Amino acid sequence: MSYAEESRRQAEAIRKKEHVRILAIESSCDETAAAVIEDGRRILSNAVFTQIDLHALYGGVVPEIASRAHVEKVDRMVDQALREAGMALQDVDAIAVTCGPGLVGALLIGVSCAKALAFAAHKPLIPVNHIEGHICANFLTDLSLAPPFACLVVSGGHSHLFSVEDYGVYRIIGQTQDDAAGEAFDKAARVLNIPYPGGPLLDKLAEEGDPRALKLPRPKTEGRYDYSFSGLKTAFINAVHNARQKGEALHDADLAASFRQAVVAFLVDKAMLAADDLNLKKMALAGGVSANRLLRREMQRACDKRGIQLYMPQLSLCGDNAAMIGSAAYYRLLRGEIADLTLNARPALRLSL
Ligand code: KG4
Numbered sequence: 556m557s558y559a560e561e562s563r564r565q566a567e568a569i570r571k572k573e574h575v576r577i578l579a580i581e582s583s584c585d586e587t588a589a590a591v592i593e594d595g596r597r598i599l600s601n602a603v604f605t606q607i608d609l610h611a612l613y614g615g616v617v618p619e620i621a622s623r624a625h626v627e628k629v630d631r632m633v634d635q636a637l638r639e640a641g642m643a644l645q646d647v648d649a650i651a652v653t654c655g656p657g658l659v660g661a662l663l664i665g666v667s668c669a670k671a672l673a674f675a676a677h678k679p680l681i682p683v684n685h686i687e688g689h690i691c692a693n694f695l696t697d698l699s700l701a702p703p704f705a706c707l708v709v710s711g712g713h714s715h716l717f718s719v720e721d722y723g724v725y726r727i728i729g730q731t732q733d734d735a736a737g738e739a740f741d742k743a744a745r746v747l748n749i750p751y752p753g754g755p756l757l758d759k760l761a762e763e764g765d766p767r768a769l770k771l772p773r774p775k776t777e778g779r780y781d782y783s784f785s786g787l788k789t790a791f792i793n794a795v796h797n798a799r800q801k802g803e804a805l806h807d808a809d810l811a812a813s814f815r816q817a818v819v820a821f822l823v824d825k826a827m828l829a830a831d832d833l834n835l836k837k838m839a840l841a842g843g844v845s846a847n848r849l850l851r852r853e854m855q856r857a858c859d860k861r862g863i864q865l866y867m868p869q870l871s872l873c874g875d876n877a878a879m880i881g882s883a884a885y886y887r888l889l890r891g892e893i894a895d896l897t898l899n900a901r902p903a904l905r906l907s908l
């Protein structure tokens with residue numbers, strides 16, 4: 556029997572099992588991660604190796620260095636995830652992997668590893684979209700969350716407002732027209748000499764600053780629920796340079812606080828505009844930027860005011876990890892969405908109808 560036929564039959568049988576355990580692999584950017592997830596909701600293990608130190612020297616992710624580090628670490632992360640879950644490869648029901656979007660060389664390492672494991676151990680292979688994974692981090696944090704809900708995905712590469720209509724069914728409500736929110740945070744941090752990735756440290760610094768110190772423009776977008784961060788980023792960088800040239804004493808903490816305030820107010824206001832227009836009752840946050848302290852506080856305040864239930868991933872699941880991929884994979888498996896060994900990395904993979 557061919558691998559494809561065998562795994563199709565297995566996937567059918569697995570769906571009738573009481574518990575389904577999935578080994579998931581993530582390698583789309585600069586984290587090499589593996590995890591074992593039960594029934595899409597329970598984390599049995601979650602191993603993450605972050606490559607930040609390898610890239611910090613260059614001020615951003617260097618794709619070749621990322622691929623090399625993934626090659627070196629992916630087996631170890633898989634071993635660690637299985638060990639921490641108290642399982643052998645044969646004990647898991649399926650293998651899941653992020654197949655896009657992301658850096659092609661980085662994605663290929665995870666995809667190749669997952670294909671090899673699936674073929675060798677005769678397990679179904681489940682392809683997962685990285686953005687979908689971020690959304691599903693919320694299923695691991697709040698076991699009661701179920702679609703429909705809206706989700707603001709804000710990460711280093713993406714800023715989207717999705718309507719999650721059902722498990723695996725996504726519709727874009729709004730999206731950025733240019734930079735992603737995380738990218739804007741990282742670039743603003745760079746002018747403040749904060750090392751890569753600047754977002755988390757800028758956030759920390761901003762806690763001590765005055766957000767009224769620097770007035771920044773309100774970005775304009777064509778689409779009612781769309782975002783745009785490039786103008787805001789440029790305005791910030793120019794304002795900082797001008798002030799420095801004039802010898803004006805501006806404190807880094809005040810600058811960080813002003814920029815963070817502008818980005819967060821824009822993110823929250825647009826999300827609430829959609830919430831009001833579309834009468835949304837449940838809203839979630841996802842992606843690296845969902846760890847932002849001000850974003851979490853302001854979203855909570857805005858949602859409380861409207862009686863909207865807000866869901867936020869626990870901090871350890873905001874950034875890239877494989878646990879979220881294992882959660883997304885479970886719902887794909889229930890729908891019979893498995894791949895054969897022709898699965899390839901898809902750097903520009905989209906997530907929507
Ligand atoms: O989701 P993620 O780990 O990777 C992508 O899929 O892109 O997101 C990483 C991004 C980086 O730009 C990082 O600076 C940003 O998330 N980030 C933050 C915070 N923590 C991470 N940005 C602002 N405030 C934070 N606390």
Ligand code: ZN
Nearest residue numbers: 710843874875
């Ligand atoms: Zn991510």
